[in-house]
Amino acid sequence: MDDSKGTDGSLLAISDLHVAYPENRAFVEGLRPDDDGDWLLVAGDVGERISDIEWALGLLNERFETVVWAPGNHELWTPHHDASQLRGDDRYRQLVQLCRRLGVITPEDPYPVWRGAGGPVTVAPLFVLYDYTFRPAHLSRAEALAMARESGVICTDEFFLHPHPYPSRADWCQARLRETERLLAARDPRLPTVLVNHFPLVREPTDVLYHPLFAQWCGTEGTADWHLRYRATAVVYGHLHIPRTSWHDGVRFEEVSLGYPHERRPRHRERPLRRILPYPRTGGSAEHSMGPGRPRDRGQT
Ligand SMILES: [Fe+2]
Numbered sequence: 628m629d630d631s632k633g634t635d636g637s638l639l640a641i642s643d644l645h646v647a648y649p650e651n652r653a654f655v656e657g658l659r660p661d662d663d664g665d666w667l668l669v670a671g672d673v674g675e676r677i678s679d680i681e682w683a684l685g686l687l688n689e690r691f692e693t694v695v696w697a698p699g700n701h702e703l704w705t706p707h708h709d710a711s712q713l714r715g716d717d718r719y720r721q722l723v724q725l726c727r728r729l730g731v732i733t734p735e736d737p738y739p740v741w742r743g744a745g746g747p748v749t750v751a752p753l754f755v756l757y758d759y760t761f762r763p764a765h766l767s768r769a770e771a772l773a774m775a776r777e778s779g780v781i782c783t784d785e786f787f788l789h790p791h792p793y794p795s796r797a798d799w800c801q802a803r804l805r806e807t808e809r810l811l812a813a814r815d816p817r818l819p820t821v822l823v824n825h826f827p828l829v830r831e832p833t834d835v836l837y838h839p840l841f842a843q844w845c846g847t848e849g850t851a852d853w854h855l856r857y858r859a860t861a862v863v864y865g866h867l868h869i870p871r872t873s874w875h876d877g878v879r880f881e882e883v884s885l886g887y888p889h890e891r892r893p894r895h896r897e898r899p900l901r902r903i904l905p906y907p908r909t910g911g912s913a914e915h916s917m918g919p920g921r922p923r924d925r926g927q928t
């Protein structure tokens with residue numbers, strides 16, 4: 628990809644494709660750019676199997692000028708049925724290598740610059756995971772986990788997302804925070820950014836979760852000021868399966884998930900890709916006026 632040229636087209640985004648579902652797989656097969664210059668930001672949860680992830684990102688990369696990927700929790704699972712049994716950071720590195728072979732940009736690659744309409748902006752895919760700090764303030768980490776377990780909302784990550792070689796997912800998150808801060812500090816400071824992360828960078832979007840205890844698997848307080856510190860013109864995220872636009876400190880946050888087939892409403896199918904740039908500042912379209920989705924019923928994102 629040559630990031631020195633100007634492009635027509637738009638900076639588009641989606642997440643939570645969950646292509647193990649046949650309906651979602653068919654949806655991905657039907658995804659095409661509107662213009663030759665369209666870029667696609669994929670904010671995690673493409674799937675669980677390496678073969679599924681390779682299929683989806685490979686197909687999208689053939690169709691869009693540039694594809695940028697940030698990992699979701701589902702890619703980082705090690706399912707018993709998967710051909711790869713690598714765990715934790717080893718699996719993440721395997722996914723990065725897979726993306727590089729396909730030509731998809733990862734959090735480990737130089738950040739590309741979008742020079743089309745609404746640019747130039749640095750597009751930064753991030754991988755910072757979560758550290759349970761979004762739990763209810765009056766509960767310790769152990770208490771919040773125990774209550775979630777008793778309530779039946781415990782995240783499947785507890786069984787399939789291994790932190791190897793770190794002692795815990797929270798420790799892995801701390802390492803990712805430090806590494807990602809180092810990478811972001813090295814970007815061109817003259818340009819604003821579009822930050823792409825599977826999990827919301829601020830806590831407020833989790834306030835609408837049907838099960839507040841599930842928020843502990845949804846991000847980290849360590850990124851609370853990143854949208855300001857790194858001059859974000861937009862933050863793209865998923866994971867919650869509650870597609871919507873919200874504003875925090877004057878910065879636009881876009882939850883862009885497709886989600887599971889049973890979660891979708893008819894209008895969501897009409898315009899599946901969210902346009903991040905150029906941003907239509909007047910006459911907001913339906914895709915930009917979505918309210919919170921229906922309450923989450925289980926701890927599966
Ligand atoms: Fe997720």
Ligand SMILES: [Fe+2]
Nearest residue numbers: 643672866928
């Ligand atoms: Fe998801």
